Amino acid sequence: MSFREDNEEGRDLRKPFLHTGSWYRMGSRQSSMMEKLGSSTMVIRDNSISVLLCVLIVALGPIQFGFTGGYSSPTQAAIISDLGLSISEFSIFGSLSNVGAMVGAIASGQIAEYIGRKGSLMIASIPNIIGWLAISFAHDSSFLYMGRLLEGFGVGVISYTVPVYIAEIAPQNMRGGLGSVNQLSVTIGIMLAYILGIFVNWRVLAVLGILPCTILIPGLFFIPESPRWLAKMGMMDEFEASLQVLRGFDTDISVEVNEIKMGIGLLVLQQASGINGVLFYSTTIFEAAGISSSNVATCGVGAIQVLATGVTTWLVDKAGRRLLLIVSSSGMTVSLLLVSICFYVKDILSEESRFYSLMGILSVVGIVTFVLTFSLGVGAIPWVIMSEVMPVNIKSLAGSVATLFNWLTSWVITMTANLLLTWSSGGTFTLYTIVSAFTVVFVALWVPETKGRTLEEIQWSFR
Template sequence: MKMLMRADTHYSIVVSGSDYEKPKYTFSQILAAVAVSMGSMIIGFSSAYTSPALVKMENSTRISISEEEASWVGGLMPLAALAGGILGGPLVDYIGRRKTILMTAIPFFIGWMLIATAKIVHLVLAGRAICGLCVGIGSLAFPVYLGETIQPEVRGTLGLFPTAIGNIGILICYVAGKYLDWFELAYLGSALPIPFLLLMFMIPETPRWYISRGRTEEARKALQWLRGANTKIDNEMRDIALCDAEVKNDSSFKDILSMKYMKAIFICLGLMLFQQLSGINAVIFYTAKIFQMSGSSVDKHLSTIIVGLVNFISTFLATALIDRTGRKILLYISSVTMTVTLIILGTFLYIRDNLHVDVSKLGWLPLTSIMVYLLGFSLAFGPIPWLMMGEILPAKIRGGAASICTAFNWLCTFIVTKTFYNILVAIGPAGTFWLFGCICFVGLFFVVVCVPETRGKSLEQIENKMTGRKARSRRMSSIVNIKPLPSGC
């Protein structure tokens, strides 16, 4: 699944009798994380749908679909998500984070029902467009909601929920796709928004949004619910109010175009570009077709299930390593792993198709290559671009710039998924995977030259480095007033 994380600055000095309670995994915060992450499950299911479904659509007696139309079934969702990413920015600000997320549930249901009942390809395309719009809105709104509701000290673990549950959505789609026809799989997709909608009704709007609208009492109630009935929240309420005042006084959309912020935006856009041009969504959208094309000895539907499992498990591996080894080291490993596996897969296809060598004894190689490729991607280039977007974008422009980066990511996703078949026809399967491998290799140099290491640094330290600004000192009237700051700008 796709996530925006924020690392907040706090002092490590603990003061007895502080108004801040020790961070804890309250039931309320876990419920909020699960509720929002159910939306990520729908996104994961939507992204993976075409992999098992297109193979069955093309052999279906219920619907007639051409190769070009099939490419649009895969490519239309990320194109609509591009529009949703742009629309999501204003929506979360004007109607609220929770209402924006809630309003995606019913369109998700309608979109899947259109696909499930379709007897002409145009209804399938309409359903994919509606789902794609919701995917774009959700991919921006989900991390914003979690970033504003979960305590920073436990956000690393609870913040994993959207990615993990999103990967469960992919896995469910792959497993069900082995046994269900394409329209039956769509009926399953239409059931997912129901628990999502019910859980979202159980959680409140974010305290920060209430504060931004001057609804202080509602903000206090929401924060008290999230932190627990007996938790002291006075200092956190004060910090949220101060942060909101600072953003209101200083922020402007024109600042996004300021030269001092362009470096941070360029790095985020670069990471998004190499994330998508690595070919990941071509692999996720068309997993079954890739195995069918490669002549793998493993059943194509079983292969997709194995791929889903690898994608799911690797999420937890990335979480265990990301704060120990650092972002750049993992990005190096990720780039090299993807480059090597894509080159090996391309070479396998070239030897088989162009040199006409018997490779039947190597039928396990395509599955192994893609498994290792996905492991490498999920280790760094999957989660880190979203994590670093929250870390290196300055607070003053974070909302608007994040919307631009999200939309750009979906634009790249559309380009890759829509042109995948065209590239296959133009340069062949071997050339296609070699091309993706070369892009991953270029991405390695981009990381070496441009991407900063952010592990263990506060947002202020990162922002000072990115903008060339001198660090600001904090003035405290007394050592007694130095307290942990569980929420920052």
């Protein structure tokens, strides 16, 4: 057998496959590569374009994720009025997506392990679609709750699978920016829910929630499976073909092929900062701050979040993960402290006082700054780091546990936010301030910089 087949420079194309001890030869025929993956590869040939196209298709999943989170804010008053719910019952509705997401998070790692990243996203889309239909036709709380649970299950699977898929297909110099597209898409979904909620009633808004997943399902047929998952499952021909398609047919992938083989803390702190409490019930918070056009203010927050997360996708591979996390969590701490002080001062002032309206304006500024600084780092980067630091041999289990803790914390926040705000707005934001301050310390002491390192280098350093 010749080891220099189809190689004009005489380079030995036979390489040992890391961790398996087996040997393979790099094929030279592009048609053979495309046959391995089927018709999907016929539409993606260029290096960066192919990866970007894959990311844009799977980004429909986190758009669904964000739409689910943003749905409860513009619809709260109408759903309570139409179905006769109490504040506590609506809080249960708002938080049930997190309960479903916890179940989805537990299952997500194993689903992604056994049927692949693409298969996981396809499975996650189905309960999302059914859940939105159940909400749109709900005439009592039972259908409303069932639909929210189903949505949450799908979102739980999506929240683990999409960051992992993006990290596994992205070249190392693009991994941070492309990984941040996940959170950018979440913020776009939230903003869409806020804006559309102004113009359509809550039943029509639920029907519109079906769209991201109905587009995602056919889109999955046009992208390759994660090469790392294919390699782990022993499908070497498909693995090689997938990686060649993602990196470009003119690219020598032999070095990367040989290389291929804490998240919990960051993800818990991400949610414990109170971000979902603010986003889920932003309209109510703005009303408490004395803003008359609370729905418009909520849409403004959604737009700011999208823009800030877009900046993060550009900065994360330049400034680094760790620096952005420190800047982001520090800004969150200062802005939450401002909000809590403003609400405390408002409680002791009369509504006729000229400082009363000033405190309302400052509290809105603090909330907007909180969302802005959250989006600059803490929103996106924990998911990027989670997908980078998890060792491949335990990624499914460890990723599920990390995602479960994220959604468990999110459920606690969304379930208690309305009740805490009723108790004391200032006290609520003081608790969130303490968590954000601890996040600064946590990042400074324990989070490593992963910028510019391959997944294998990162995981080896942890060993």
